[in-house]
Amino acid sequence: MTEEEKKRRPLVHHIRKQSASQSELPASQRRHSAGLSSRAQGERRGESSQNSPEPRQRRRVSFESNTGRPAPKDHRPIRAGSASAPTGTRSNEPRSQQRRPLSQRPRGNGRPISANNNVSDPLHRTHTHNPLPNQHPTTNQRNNHRSTNRPFNAQNSQNRNNNTHKPNAAQNGSGRFGGALASGNNSARNNTRRRNQTTPGTTGAHFVSGPARGTQRKSEPKGSKKAQRIAAATAARNRQNERKEQPLPQVLEYRLGMNVQDIAKIIHRDVAEILKKLFLLGVVVNQNQSLDSDTIELLAADYGIESKQKAEVDVADIDRFFNEDDNDIDPAKLVPRAPIVTIMGHVDHGKTTLLDYLRHTHVTAGEAGGITQHIGAYQARLHDRLITFLDTPGHEAFTEMRARGANITDITVLVVAADDGVMPQTIEAIHHAQAAKTPIIVAINKIDIPGVDPQNIVNELMEYDLVPEEYGGSTIEVPISAKTGENVDKLLEMILLQADVMELKSDPTAKARGSVIEARLDKGRGAVASLLIQQGTLKTGDPIVVGNTFGRVRTMNDASHHNIKSALPATPVEITGLNEVPQAGDHFVVMDSEKEARETGESRAKTAMEEERNNGTVVTLDTLFSTMAKQEMKTVSLIVKADVQGSVEALTSSLKKIKVEGVRVEIIHAGVGAINESDINLAEASGAIIIGFNVRPVGQAKSDAEQKHVDVRLYNVIYDAINEVESAMKGQLEPVYKEKNLGSVDVRQLFHFSKIGTIAGGMVTDGVITRDAKIRLVRDGVVVYDGVLASLKHEKDDAKEVKKGFELGLTIANFNDEKVGDVIEAYTMEEVKANA
Numbered sequence: 001m002t003e004e005e006k007k008r009r010p011l012v013h014h015i016r017k018q019s020a021s022q023s024e025l026p027a028s029q030r031r032h033s034a035g036l037s038s039r040a041q042g043e044r045r046g047e048s049s050q051n052s053p054e055p056r057q058r059r060r061v062s063f064e065s066n067t068g069r070p071a072p073k074d075h076r077p078i079r080a081g082s083a084s085a086p087t088g089t090r091s092n093e094p095r096s097q098q099r100r101p102l103s104q105r106p107r108g109n110g111r112p113i114s115a116n117n118n119v120s121d122p123l124h125r126t127h128t129h130n131p132l133p134n135q136h137p138t139t140n141q142r143n144n145h146r147s148t149n150r151p152f153n154a155q156n157s158q159n160r161n162n163n164t165h166k167p168n169a170a171q172n173g174s175g176r177f178g179g180a181l182a183s184g185n186n187s188a189r190n191n192t193r194r195r196n197q198t199t200p201g202t203t204g205a206h207f208v209s210g211p212a213r214g215t216q217r218k219s220e221p222k223g224s225k226k227a228q229r230i231a232a233a234t235a236a237r238n239r240q241n242e243r244k245e246q247p248l249p250q251v252l253e254y255r256l257g258m259n260v261q262d263i264a265k266i267i268h269r270d271v272a273e274i275l276k277k278l279f280l281l282g283v284v285v286n287q288n289q290s291l292d293s294d295t296i297e298l299l300a301a302d303y304g305i306e307s308k309q310k311a312e313v314d315v316a317d318i319d320r321f322f323n324e325d326d327n328d329i330d331p332a333k334l335v336p337r338a339p340i341v342t343i344m345g346h347v348d349h350g351k352t353t354l355l356d357y358l359r360h361t362h363v364t365a366g367e368a369g370g371i372t373q374h375i376g377a378y379q380a381r382l383h384d385r386l387i388t389f390l391d392t393p394g395h396e397a398f399t400e401m402r403a404r405g406a407n408i409t410d411i412t413v414l415v416v417a418a419d420d421g422v423m424p425q426t427i428e429a430i431h432h433a434q435a436a437k438t439p440i441i442v443a444i445n446k447i448d449i450p451g452v453d454p455q456n457i458v459n460e461l462m463e464y465d466l467v468p469e470e471y472g473g474s475t476i477e478v479p480i481s482a483k484t485g486e487n488v489d490k491l492l493e494m495i496l497l498q499a500d501v502m503e504l505k506s507d508p509t510a511k512a513r514g515s516v517i518e519a520r521l522d523k524g525r526g527a528v529a530s531l532l533i534q535q536g537t538l539k540t541g542d543p544i545v546v547g548n549t550f551g552r553v554r555t556m557n558d559a560s561h562h563n564i565k566s567a568l569p570a571t572p573v574e575i576t577g578l579n580e581v582p583q584a585g586d587h588f589v590v591m592d593s594e595k596e597a598r599e600t601g602e603s604r605a606k607t608a609m610e611e612e613r614n615n616g617t618v619v620t621l622d623t624l625f626s627t628m629a630k631q632e633m634k635t636v637s638l639i640v641k642a643d644v645q646g647s648v649e650a651l652t653s654s655l656k657k658i659k660v661e662g663v664r665v666e667i668i669h670a671g672v673g674a675i676n677e678s679d680i681n682l683a684e685a686s687g688a689i690i691i692g693f694n695v696r697p698v699g700q701a702k703s704d705a706e707q708k709h710v711d712v713r714l715y716n717v718i719y720d721a722i723n724e725v726e727s728a729m730k731g732q733l734e735p736v737y738k739e740k741n742l743g744s745v746d747v748r749q750l751f752h753f754s755k756i757g758t759i760a761g762g763m764v765t766d767g768v769i770t771r772d773a774k775i776r777l778v779r780d781g782v783v784v785y786d787g788v789l790a791s792l793k794h795e796k797d798d799a800k801e802v803k804k805g806f807e808l809g810l811t812i813a814n815f816n817d818e819k820v821g822d823v824i825e826a827y828t829m830e831e832v833k834a835n836a
C-alpha cells in the first residue's frame, strides 16, 4: 500500500462503515442520511457520528474525493450517500422507474450525466446509472470533469444538478436534507444559487432550490450586498473559465502601451496566469502597468504564439485613404471609371472654346440647356462613355490641386494653336504635366484657319519629348478645330483610348473619397464645395471630412444643378452641409459616423494651425542641406528663368553638372521671361527653388512667393548662381549679410583723458545709437574709420542705447582722433536672402 493509499485508508474505512450502517438503518433513517455530506451525516446520526472520523479529517476526505482520483477497486458505490440521490424517498419502486420522465432528462447519449461522477468523484457514486459505460463523455460530462478542482460540495451540487434523479423536493423530502447540505457549505450554496440563476426552471434547480432558498433567505436576504458580491465573483469566475477554454490566437496583435489586462482579453487567458508567467520570465509588473514591446513579444513567445505590433492609425491622416499601395480598396470590386481631364495651353490657343464646344455638344444626357451652373467640372459623353473635364483651363487650378497633394487629373490635353505654335505657356504646361506625371494628349487647334500646317507643331513639340507614335514615340496628337468641332470626337476617342490603356478603375462600394475642385461661402447656403469623387459613392447624409473641416452632406447637385442623392466615382458634385469653407485641392473622405468626422476634422484643423505656426517645411537654398538630410532627398528641383535663351541654356546645363554625392539637380522648368505666378505655383507644388537670372518676379509673383514660402534666388552672374546652389547642396552656403543703418551722431565736443582717450560728445540726429553697434566715422563724406564703440553714456550713466534728439558721450575702440563736425554712423549687419 502506498503512502497515499494509507492516508486515504480512514476514508475508505469510513465509507465502508457508513455504507454498512446505512444498510442497517431503518428506511426512514436512511432517508434522513441520504441527503447529507459525510459531515452532516455524522452530525445528524448521533451515535454513528461518534464512530466516524473526526470532522477535520472528514473535510479532508471530502476534498480528496473531489480530486478525480479513481475509487479503490473494492469500494462499492454509496447508493444512499449523496444529496443528489435521496434513494430512500422512493418507496419500493425500482430505481430506473424513480427517474424523471424522459422529456425532463438531460441530454447526452441518453445516459445520466451523473455517470461522470463515477469517474471523477469516488465519494459520490450514488449515481450509478450508467447504462452506456463505454460511451464517450458528453459535453456536460467533459465540463464536469474539467471542473474537478471545485470544492467538494460545489461539485456535489453541480453533479446533483446534472443527475437524472431529480425528484420533487416535496415528494421525497430531500428538500430538508438538500437544504441542510446547501446551508452546510457556502460553496454549495453559492453554486446552487448560480445554478438557479443560470438554469431557471430546470428540474435540477427545482430540486435544490426550495430548501436552499429558504436557508438563503434566512441567513442572506436575497439581493443583499453580500449575495450580490458573491454572485458577481461567481460570474467573474465563470467568465474566466469560459475565456480559458477559448484557444490562443495565432498572432498576438498588440499596441504599444498595452497592459496585462488588455493582453489577457486578446489571448483569452487569466490576468493572474499572465502575471505569473511574466514573473517567471523575470518581469514584475501589475495588471495595469504598460508593457513594452520586448515584454509583450517575450510573453507571446512563451505562449508559443507570434506577436505583431499593430500599426497605429492616425485618424487625422485622411491622406492614407489616397495611398494607392495601402488603402482599404478591395481590388476585386474595382470597375472602370471615367477619366478626369485637364485642358492646358498658351493664352488664346482655344482652351475655353474647346471646353465650351464640349459643354454644348457632349454634355450628359438630359441637360437641355447644357451646364447651367459652374461647379468647376462637368462630364461629357461619347458613345455612352463619360469623360470628366475640369472646367478651369490653365495651370493654376491644376497646380493648386497638386500643391495640396491632390493629383486628380488622369490626362492633360495640351491645346496648341496651329497658327501660333509652341509658346512659353505651352512649354510651362508641358513641364507642369510632366512634373505631375500625367500623360499628355496634344490637340493641335485652329486647323480650320486656312494655310496652317499642323505638322509644324508636331515638329516643334518633339523638342519637348512629345514624340508622336508615327515617329516612334507615344504621344497622341490630334489636329482639331474647337470652333467648328472638326475632329473633336476623335480627340474624345483618343482620351478614352488613353483611359483604357491606363486602366482607370475605382470601387463604387467603398466609402466615398476625392478632392475639392472649388469652394466658396454662399450667403444663403453656407459653405458650398464642388467635389470630384475619386472612389466610392457619395450619398446625401454621409458624414464627411473635407480638408480641415467636416460636416454631413446636406444637399448634393450635379453639374446641371439637378438634386441628386448619390454620385459615383469621377462625378463632379456640389455639396452643402460643411462647417467651414475648404480649399481647392483638399481631400475629402466619408467617415463612419458624424462623431468620427467631427473628431477627424477638428484634429486636422488643429494640426494645420500648428503647422502654420511653425511653417518651416518648404525647401529653400538656406535649408536645402538640412532638408536633404531630413527627407533623404535624392533630387533638388529647380525652376530656371532668365532674360535670354542663351542664359537659360548656360544656366541649366551648368546646374545639371553639379555633382554632390547621392543628389542630383533636376530642372523641372526653364524658360525665358520674368518669374510669374505660374512659376511660383509650380515651385510650390513640386518643392522647387526658383533661380532667376537677370529677371525679377512680376505682378503677384513676389507676394505669392512670400505667402507660399517659395525660395526665389536672383542673380546677375551665372557663376554665383551655380556656386550657391552647389554650396547649398553641400551644406556650405555662406550667409549673405546686408548693412542696416541704425542712426547717426554729430560730434560737437571733445574731451581728452589720458587714461580713457578721447570722449566725443554729440547729439543723435537720426535713429538710435546702440552700445553694441558697429560704427563708421565719416569726415567730409569720407569714411575715416570703421570699428566698434568702446563705451556709450547718456549724461553720466552708461547707456545701452541713445535715441534721436538726445545728447551722448562715446568712445571708439582703438580710435582717438575724432574731430568736432565728424559724423558717426551706427549700423548692424543682418543676414538677408538673395531674393530681397
Ligand SMILES: Nc1nc2c(ncn2[C@@H]2O[C@H](COP(=O)(O)OP(=O)(O)OP(=O)(O)O)[C@@H](O)[C@H]2O)c(=O)[nH]1
Pocket (backbone or CB within 6 Å): 345, 346, 347, 348, 349, 350, 351, 352, 353, 354, 393, 445, 446, 447, 448, 449, 480, 481, 482, 483, 484
Ligand atoms: N479659327 C479658330 N478660332 C479659334 C478656335 N478655337 C478658338 N478660337 C478663337 O481663339 C480665341 C481665343 O480662344 P479661347 O478659347 O478664349 O482661348 P483660351 O486658350 O481659352 O484663352 P485664355 O482663356 O485667355 O487662356 C477666340 O477668339 C476663339 O474664337 C478654332 O478652332 N478656330
